[in-house]
Structure formats: C-alpha cells, structure tokens
Amino acid sequence: MKHKTNNLGEPKKTPAVAVDTLIFSVIDNKLKILLIKILGGAYKNKxxxxxxxxxxxxxxxKAASRILSQKAGVDGIYLEQLATFGDPKRDSRGHSVSVAYFALVNDKLFYPKTTEYYADIAWKNVDTLPTMAFDHKKIIEYGKERLMSKLAYSNIAYALLPKEFTLTELQSVYEAVLGKVLDKRNFRKKVQEIKLVKETTRTRQLGANRPAKLFIFTQRHPRIMDIL
Amino acid sequence: MKHKTNNLGEPKKTPAVAVDTLIFSVIDNKLKILLIKILGGAYKNKxxxxxxxxxxxxxxxKAASRILSQKAGVDGIYLEQLATFGDPKRDSRGHSVSVAYFALVNDKLFYPKTTEYYADIAWKNVDTLPTMAFDHKKIIEYGKERLMSKLAYSNIAYALLPKEFTLTELQSVYEAVLGKVLDKRNFRKKVQEIKLVKETTRTRQLGANRPAKLFIFTQRHPRIMDIL
DNA sequence: GCAAAAGTGTTTAGACTACACCCATGC
DNA sequence: GCATGGGTGTAGTCTAAACACTTTTGC
Structure with a gap:
C-alpha cells in the first residue's frame, strides 16, 4: 500500500503483476479448460x-478481459477473481505475482483459434491435464474446487449453459463438474422449487422420443442460493 | 505471467505489489479489527x-508476516489470503495492487503498541469504523463476510480463543462475529456432536456461581466442518 | 409395438428449531 | 436463601435421500 521509497527516492522494487485466467466449460459432458501452448522461451511448448x-x-x-480478448479471442464472459499466487519460484524467469481469474463459458459461444501469441490453443479435460508450465496445475486444481462449491451454492451454472436448455442438460453440467451422478427426480424438484430455473413454452426434440421442455434461468446474474 | 519486454529489452511496467492484513479479534464480546493511523503523506491521520x-x-x-511483525509487533498468527484489490484509483499516489490477508488472533495474546511506522495503532469495532484510507473500508467489509462464513463451515474459531475456554466464551465469539444470538442448548449440542471441541477435566470459576467446564478444540488446524 | 429419453410422487431418516427448568457456587 | 451463570432433553417441523414406473415421440 504505502509507496515507500529508498533513500534515492526511487520506488521500492516489487514483483511484476500478471493475471491468468481459468476458462472452464462443459463439453461432451466433461469439464474442460481452455489451455494455450507457449510459443518460445524457457517454457516453450508447455x-x-x-x-x-x-x-x-x-x-x-480490465487486464484479464483485455488479455483474453487479444490473445485468445474470448470476449464478454463471466469473470471472477480466484486467488493470487506469489511464490518467488513459481516462474523461473523472475518473480511475478499472478492474480488468477476464473471464467465460465458456454462452449457453443466460441471456438478457440490460435493467435500469434501462442503455439496452440485447445480445450483439455480438467482431470487429464498435459504437463503444465509454472504453478498452473495447482491453480487449476484450486479453480476446480471453487467451481464445484460455487455450483452447489450459487446460480453460476447459467454461465455454462445457453439461454434455453433442457433439465437433462442442466443436470449433466452439474454431474460433469461434480464428478458424480445425481438423482433425476430430486434434482428437478429442487431447481424448480428454489426458482433457479423456470420453464418456457418451447420444447426441443432431438431423437425419436418425447420432446423436452426448454427452461431458462430465473436470473442470469450471480446470486447465492443453496442448490445441493 | 509472461515477462514480456518492450523493444529496449526493459521489463514492462506493472503496478506495485503490496500486502494488507485484516487482523480480527473478539474483545468484550465485540468483533474488532486492528487499525493503524498513517503518519504522513497524502493519507496523514487516516x-x-x-x-x-x-x-x-x-x-x-512471508511479506505479510514480515510487515506485521516489523510494523505492528504481531507474530505467529493464523493468516489466510482474502482477495486482491487492483483498482488503479484505490491509492491516489500511484497504482498499487493490494493482496489482502486475513488474520485471527486471541486478544489475550498481545496488546498493540505503536511503532515508528505509525501515528497510532488500536482495536476498533468493525461496525463503527473511523474514516478509512484507500479502499480499506471495502476490504474490511469483504473480510468480515469471509469471517462470518468461515466460522459457519470451519473450525477457525480456534484462532480467536485461548487454548482452554468455556462453552459460553465460544458461543459469544460466534455471536459477536455473526451479530446474532444463538440458542445455548442447540449450540452446545452441536459443537460437541461434531467434535469441534472436547471437554477437559479442568474448570474455571469467575463469580459467585457454578464453575464452568473448560474445553479445548479437538484440532487447532484449519479444517472444513459444518457448524451452523 | 418398441426403443429412447422425458417426466413425475411418496416414504423415510436425519437435522434443525424452539423452548424452560434445575444445578453449583459464593456471599 | 438468593443471585449468578452453568448446564441439560424433548417434541415438532423441515429437508434430503432413496426409489420405479408412465408418457410421448419416431420409426
């Protein structure tokens, strides 16, 4: 806080400040995270x-949004601060403090495309991660825990789904994140009772079977509520 | 993360990194926070x-511990990261990012004494704060919320109490933090059922009345458990 | 009429809430 | 014997969990 200066009146040396963002989505009933492959330098191809x-x-x-937009082509998503990591050894090239953010997207919204900044960009399963640079494995684990608990006590699932969805889709988002199966009747009862979602008049039919009612979230802004 | 450099090979300019610590304690059945009064500069006497x-x-x-030790004479307390605040306007003297920490102490352990760094140091009631510098009021509100919820789902109350305590003392810590009265019978039943505390053979007698059994925490390390 | 996913209620056990009186002590 | 804080049990309500069959559709 206090901008102490040394006897030369120069600002005291503090670590560099970075932001890193975890972008989660549920794709094919699996919890995925958007990763990039580093172009060059000490961490090349990690x-x-x-x-x-x-x-x-x-x-x-703002920095988090700007970086996501510039480097990964991702815009206008739900962003929330996760935690800050400042171990001096977390980056072998020098001390940087990383403020980690946590984002949720509905995969339907966007497909990753490599930019000049990265060697590659791809969705990876959260529980079978490739070798990660820096302390990013730890950050991802931490973020996954946060996501699991937020799903249980808030309505943020809305950020993982399109505007309209079936209750089966909603349930499988929960199941993918939590890594366990839920009881269909209890789940449906609960999400309607607590007014997490409300039904529309529309339906969707995919295969040769009964059409599913489409639902929307009662609120599409973060809100605390007990769900599970 | 990535240490980008400009075309001169100089490191890119990022904000300064500070740590600020909320030190909470329950004193006289009130939730208090340890504040310092700034010596000079733009925020003098705030x-x-x-x-x-x-x-x-x-x-x-380490920075948080060092600063608390040097500047406030506080050592060896429970510390946990709260959040990071980085609004460019939070400090009128220049952009600094503050990583806020959250500490709990048992007031019996130490009495604040002013150091050369500050004009004053004192315990203040959390719900009747003086005019605060920077965005510290916001940080305190945030920390208070965190404390309230952690008390409900973890055993961190141990950090607010001495080794041995009565159940009445424990309950009044909860009441002071949560700002509401709890049912004595239900509270006692719960904390023993879930093995948050266990009784010792010792008792304590203060006034002209029945001596109270002394209890200790079953574990004095942070642990998740449902309490309320 | 059959395959495939959607949809729907009831029962049971455990947890939480509300609530009032006796106990041990010092004076 | 009275004032002071310590200590205890039960009944009613609510919530969570377990569980299986009927419906609608396309072919």
Whole structure:
C-alpha cells in the first residue's frame, strides 16, 4: 500500500503483476479448460492458462478481459477473481505475482483459434491435464474446487449453459463438474422449487422420443442460493 | 505471467505489489479489527489496515508476516489470503495492487503498541469504523463476510480463543462475529456432536456461581466442518 | 409395438428449531 | 436463601435421500 521509497527516492522494487485466467466449460459432458501452448522461451511448448502482465493504471478485471480478448479471442464472459499466487519460484524467469481469474463459458459461444501469441490453443479435460508450465496445475486444481462449491451454492451454472436448455442438460453440467451422478427426480424438484430455473413454452426434440421442455434461468446474474 | 519486454529489452511496467492484513479479534464480546493511523503523506491521520510493499523474491505470505511483525509487533498468527484489490484509483499516489490477508488472533495474546511506522495503532469495532484510507473500508467489509462464513463451515474459531475456554466464551465469539444470538442448548449440542471441541477435566470459576467446564478444540488446524 | 429419453410422487431418516427448568457456587 | 451463570432433553417441523414406473415421440 504505502509507496515507500529508498533513500534515492526511487520506488521500492516489487514483483511484476500478471493475471491468468481459468476458462472452464462443459463439453461432451466433461469439464474442460481452455489451455494455450507457449510459443518460445524457457517454457516453450508447455501448456498454460492464458495470461499476461497488467499495465499500470489498468484494473485487474480490465487486464484479464483485455488479455483474453487479444490473445485468445474470448470476449464478454463471466469473470471472477480466484486467488493470487506469489511464490518467488513459481516462474523461473523472475518473480511475478499472478492474480488468477476464473471464467465460465458456454462452449457453443466460441471456438478457440490460435493467435500469434501462442503455439496452440485447445480445450483439455480438467482431470487429464498435459504437463503444465509454472504453478498452473495447482491453480487449476484450486479453480476446480471453487467451481464445484460455487455450483452447489450459487446460480453460476447459467454461465455454462445457453439461454434455453433442457433439465437433462442442466443436470449433466452439474454431474460433469461434480464428478458424480445425481438423482433425476430430486434434482428437478429442487431447481424448480428454489426458482433457479423456470420453464418456457418451447420444447426441443432431438431423437425419436418425447420432446423436452426448454427452461431458462430465473436470473442470469450471480446470486447465492443453496442448490445441493 | 509472461515477462514480456518492450523493444529496449526493459521489463514492462506493472503496478506495485503490496500486502494488507485484516487482523480480527473478539474483545468484550465485540468483533474488532486492528487499525493503524498513517503518519504522513497524502493519507496523514487516516486509519488503515497494516500493510506494506512486497519485496521481489519474497512470497506474499512471508511479506505479510514480515510487515506485521516489523510494523505492528504481531507474530505467529493464523493468516489466510482474502482477495486482491487492483483498482488503479484505490491509492491516489500511484497504482498499487493490494493482496489482502486475513488474520485471527486471541486478544489475550498481545496488546498493540505503536511503532515508528505509525501515528497510532488500536482495536476498533468493525461496525463503527473511523474514516478509512484507500479502499480499506471495502476490504474490511469483504473480510468480515469471509469471517462470518468461515466460522459457519470451519473450525477457525480456534484462532480467536485461548487454548482452554468455556462453552459460553465460544458461543459469544460466534455471536459477536455473526451479530446474532444463538440458542445455548442447540449450540452446545452441536459443537460437541461434531467434535469441534472436547471437554477437559479442568474448570474455571469467575463469580459467585457454578464453575464452568473448560474445553479445548479437538484440532487447532484449519479444517472444513459444518457448524451452523 | 418398441426403443429412447422425458417426466413425475411418496416414504423415510436425519437435522434443525424452539423452548424452560434445575444445578453449583459464593456471599 | 438468593443471585449468578452453568448446564441439560424433548417434541415438532423441515429437508434430503432413496426409489420405479408412465408418457410421448419416431420409426
């Protein structure tokens, strides 16, 4: 906080500030995370979560959005701060403090495409990660825990689904994140009782079977509520 | 994360990194926080939570401990990361990112004494705060929320109490933090059922009344458990 | 009429809430 | 014997969990 200066009046040396963002989605009933492959340098060809340095006079949230937009082509998604990692050895090239963010997207919204910044970009299963650069494996584990608990006590699942969805789709998002099967009747009863979702008049039919009612979230803004 | 450099090979400019620590305690059945009064500069005589800049090659936790020890004479307490605040306007003197930590102490352990770094240091009621510097009021509110919820689903109350305590003392810590009265019978039943505490053979007698059994925490390390 | 996914209720056990009186002590 | 805080049990309500069959559709 206090901008102490040394006896030369120069600012004291502090670590660099970066933001790194975990982008989660549920695809094919699996919890996935968007990873990038590093182009060059000490960590060449290692996978990492997208991130970059924060500019002075830029807020952390703005930096996170800017970096995601510039480097991964991802825009306008739900973002929430996760935690800050500052171990001096987390990056072998010098001390940087990373403020980790946590984002949820509905995969239908966008397909990753490599940019000039990265060697590759891809959705990876969260529980079979490739070798990760820095302390990113730890950050992902931490983020997964957060996601699991937020799903249980808030409505953020809305960020993982399209506007309209079936209750089966909603349930399988929960099952993919939590890694366990849920009781269909109890689940449906609960999400309607607590007004997490409400039904529309529309239906969707995929195969040769009964059409499913389409539902929407009662609120598409983060809100605390007991779900499981 | 990535240490981008500009075309001169100089490191890109990022904000300064500080840590600020919320030190909570329950004193006289009130939730209090340890505040310092700033000595000079733009925020002279405003109150703030103790903090300071992080050195390069110093971890955030180490920086927090060091600063608390140097500047407030507080050592060896429970510390946990709260969140990071990075609004460019949070400090009028320049952009700094503050990693806020959250500490709990048993007031019996120490009495604040002013150091050369501050004009004053004192315990203040959390719900009647003086005018605060920076965005510290917001940080305190955030920390109070965290404390309230952690008390409900973990055993961290141990950090607010001495080794041995009565159930009445334990209950009033909960009541002070949560700001509401709890049912004595239900509270006692619960904390023993879930083995949050266990009784000792010792008792304590204060006034002209029945002596109270003394209890200890079953575990004095952070652990998740449903309490309320 | 059959395959495939959607949809729907009831029972049971455990947890949480509300609530009032006796106990041990010092003076 | 009275004032003070310590200590205890039960009944009613609510919530969570377990569980299986009927419906609608396309072919």
């Amino acid at each position: 996978w990492a979560i997208p991130g970059g340095l924060v500019d002075t006079n830029e807020s952390l949230e | 109150w703030a939570i103790p903090g300071g800049l992080v050195d390069t090659n110093e971890s955030l936790e």
